[in-house]
Amino acid sequence: MTYRIEGVYDAIADRKRRDILDLLREEPLNIAELSAHFTVSRTAIEKHLRILQDAGLVESERVGRTRILRANPKPLEEVWNWLTSYDAFWTERLDDLKQAVEKSDE
Numbered sequence: 669m670t671y672r673i674e675g676v677y678d679a680i681a682d683r684k685r686r687d688i689l690d691l692l693r694e695e696p697l698n699i700a701e702l703s704a705h706f707t708v709s710r711t712a713i714e715k716h717l718r719i720l721q722d723a724g725l726v727e728s729e730r731v732g733r734t735r736i737l738r739a740n741p742k743p744l745e746e747v748w749n750w751l752t753s754y755d756a757f758w759t760e761r762l763d764d765l766k767q768a769v770e771k772s773d774e
Contacts, residue, residue: 672723676743679723684708685716689725692739699735 679685684706691697691705699717703710717737720726724743728735 673743673746675719675723676725676747679719679725680744680747682716682719685720688713688716688720689739692726692737693741696736696738698737702737 680689687706688702691702699710699714702717703713706713717726721728725740726737727740728737730736
C-alpha cells in the first residue's frame with residue numbers, strides 16, 4: 669500500500685487517533701470493541717479510522733461479518749527517522765550546556 673507521509677503526520681496529529689493506534693497496537697479489535705473505549709459516537713470513531721486507514725496506519729480484514737482492525741506501524745518509520753535526527757540535535761545541545769555549566773563552576 670502506498671501512502672503520503674503528510675497523511676501520516678495529519679493522522680497522528682489528533683489525540684483520539686493516537687489513542688486508537690495505541691489500542692490497536694495492543695491487540696486487533698472490531699469496530700464495536702474499539703468504540704467501547706471512547707465516549708464519542710461509533711460514527712466519529714469510523715471517521716477517525718478512515719483517516720488512519722488512508723494514512724496506512726490501520727489495516728482491516730473481514731472475518732465473517734466483522735471487520736478486524738490492526739495497527740500497521742510501517743508508515744511511522746519515516747516519522748521516527750525524522751524525530752531521531754532531533755534527538756541527536758538535542759543531545760548535542762544538552763552536552764554543550766552541561767560543559768558550559770561545569771566550566772562556569774570551576
